[in-house]
Amino acid sequence: MRRAQLVVVGGGPAGLSAAAVAAGLGAEVMLVDDNETLGGQLIKQTHKFFGDKGHYCGVRGVDIATILSERAGEHSVTVLSATSVVGLYPGKVLGLANGDSFRKLGFESLVIATGAAENSIPFPGNDLPGVYGAGAVQTLMNVYGVRPGRRVLMVGSGNIGVIVSYQLLQAGIDVAAVVEALPAVGGYHVHAAKLVRLGVPILTSHTVKAALGAESVTGAVICRVDGRFRPVAGTDRRLKVDTICVAVGLTPLAELLWQAGCRMFHVPELGGHVAWHDEYMETSQPGIFVAGDVSGIEEASTAMLEGRVAGARAWERLNRRTRESRDIIDSARLELGSIRKGPFGEKATCGKQRLAECVPA
Ligand SMILES: Cc1cc2nc3c(=O)[nH]c(=O)nc-3n(C[C@H](O)[C@H](O)[C@H](O)COP(=O)(O)OP(=O)(O)OC[C@H]3O[C@@H](n4cnc5c(N)ncnc54)[C@H](O)[C@@H]3O)c2cc1C
Structure with missing residues (x-):
């Protein structure tokens, strides 16, 4: 069974950002996504995105998917597309299904960025x-x-x-x-x-x-x-x-987090059950991180920023803290704070605060 240093599940804006950041810092990263094409929700977004300039405002979602995928490629992220992660087992092992074939993949650290399902x-x-x-x-x-x-x-x-x-x-x-x-x-x-x-x-x-x-x-x-x-x-x-x-809302796709034994809390403002996580996106299970809609329904801009935090912190956990990793985390967290201060960030801010107040056992 192959074992990767860092596995990222989900190739949407959160997972692609996490993978690119961690690989850019030097981690060996494998990204698994169940679609043929990377980008998650973005591949169907033909409209120009709202938000601010730093986060591709005015760029079509499908083009953002291409930019993020190319960035992950530049950092030598290994991609397993058309592959679903169907189980998370004891001993840090994932079950992968591709068509009729099934195999296992071990990991040292894991970022779960599986997005959300429609209500x-x-x-x-x-x-x-x-x-x-x-x-x-x-x-x-x-x-x-x-x-x-x-x-x-x-x-x-x-x-x-x-x-x-x-x-x-x-x-x-x-x-x-x-x-x-x-x-x-x-x-x-x-x-x-x-x-x-x-x-x-x-x-x-x-x-x-x-x-x-x-x-x-x-x-x-x-x-x-x-x-x-x-x-x-x-x-x-x-x-x-x-x-x-x-079109009546989304629910975080959190099955893998339940299987991992992460402490889960129901936070309506975040769309349903979400894994408790600290300010660095690490769950109650050391070495398992979340990012994007699976950690609370928001937007592509916040998904990318959470991905950057999770990717850099996962790398720190595997290696050591460096000025570069710290800068990535600090600037992403700063930007997250400013986006969530906007009129449409109120709900997520309230949800994230509520989650922070929950205490993992
Ligand atoms: C109509 C619409 C318009 C939007 N407009 C905007 C906008 O203008 N601006 C903005 O900022 N945001 C917008 N968004 C929101 C944005 O698209 C999402 O918030 C964002 O895509 C979430 O990113 P993510 O990476 O968390 O999840 P996703 O983009 O959902 O990616 C998750 C990926 O993980 C894969 N996956 C899930 N489970 C598994 C598994 N077990 N194994 C392998 N792969 C798995 C999924 O197939 C998917 O590819 C819009 C969303 C919609 C639907």
């Missing part, structure tokens, strides 16, 4: 063909060039809901409406405003009540909800759509 909501007919998660719609359209349908109801007006709605319009697909259970739009105003200008109604305090159709979606019933998200009688409306796209 769904229960409603009659939500298992009909034509009901998608927003990530699947993006993958179909932006990675494979396949239109998911002709007329869509979007459920959720967070950044993902409004951005994917706009991308649907760009692909020539009609968006019948965006429904949002909260009384206000959740995503950046700039994205929502584009939809409104293009005539897409954004119905706040509304939800999807049912998907209609026998073999596949032929329509949707929407209704108004009250302050406690209960349907308001007499407000049902039918929309003729062939696709219902659900």
Whole structure:
């Protein structure tokens, strides 16, 4: 069984940044990702990213994926793509699956940067063909060039809901409406405003009540909800759509952290169960680090910075602290602090504070 000094699981912005930083400092790094192409969520993001200049603001997500992948390549990171980590076993061993083959890989130190999975909501007919998660719609359209349908109801007006709605319009697909259970739009105003200008109604305090159709979606019933998200009688409306796209948030993909025996806490502001970690992204299991959405749902910019902290600290744990490693950590932590001070950082800041107050056994 091969044993690597540092294994990074997940080739999104967090994992790629961790791998590049650790390899740049001199570690022997293996990066494992279950997709053919590195970049995680970024490979389906055709829009220009928001944020600040230092974090690729104005650059398309798919181009950021290329930049980060090239950087990891320059630092001689060994990449195992199309390979899933399916288990974490005692003795610092990972189980890797690639097609029908299974093998084990040992590690001295580990960064888990597996990202997040999409949430769904229960409603009659939500298992009909034509009901998608927003990530699947993006993958179909932006990675494979396949239109998911002709007329869509979007459920959720967070950044993902409004951005994917706009991308649907760009692909020539009609968006019948965006429904949002909260009384206000959740995503950046700039994205929502584009939809409104293009005539897409954004119905706040509304939800999807049912998907209609026998073999596949032929329509949707929407209704108004009250302050406690209960349907308001007499407000049902039918929309003729062939696709219902659900964009109602993400949950950290934390299975490997549970298997590792990390202390886990439920922090709603971070999207669900997350591993306790210190300010250097190290979990309660020494030598096991987290970075990116798996440590709390945020953005690509914060994922990259957390990745840098985790990568540099993992290297320090394996070797020694140097001025270079310290500089990387200090500057990344400083930038994380300033991003989280912004209007959209409030939730994550609150969640990270709450997690810090939890005490690992
Ligand atoms: C529609 C949309 C728009 C967005 N717009 C912006 C934006 O404008 N600006 C911004 O900053 N952020 C934006 N984001 C958020 C950003 O894309 C994510 O926060 C970021 O990609 C998280 O990075 P990550 O590395 O933690 O996870 P991911 O990008 O999800 O990468 C995780 C990787 O790990 C792999 N993986 C998971 N489990 C395993 C396993 N067991 N074995 C092997 N591989 C595994 C996954 O397949 C994936 O490739 C957007 C997200 C969406 C969906």
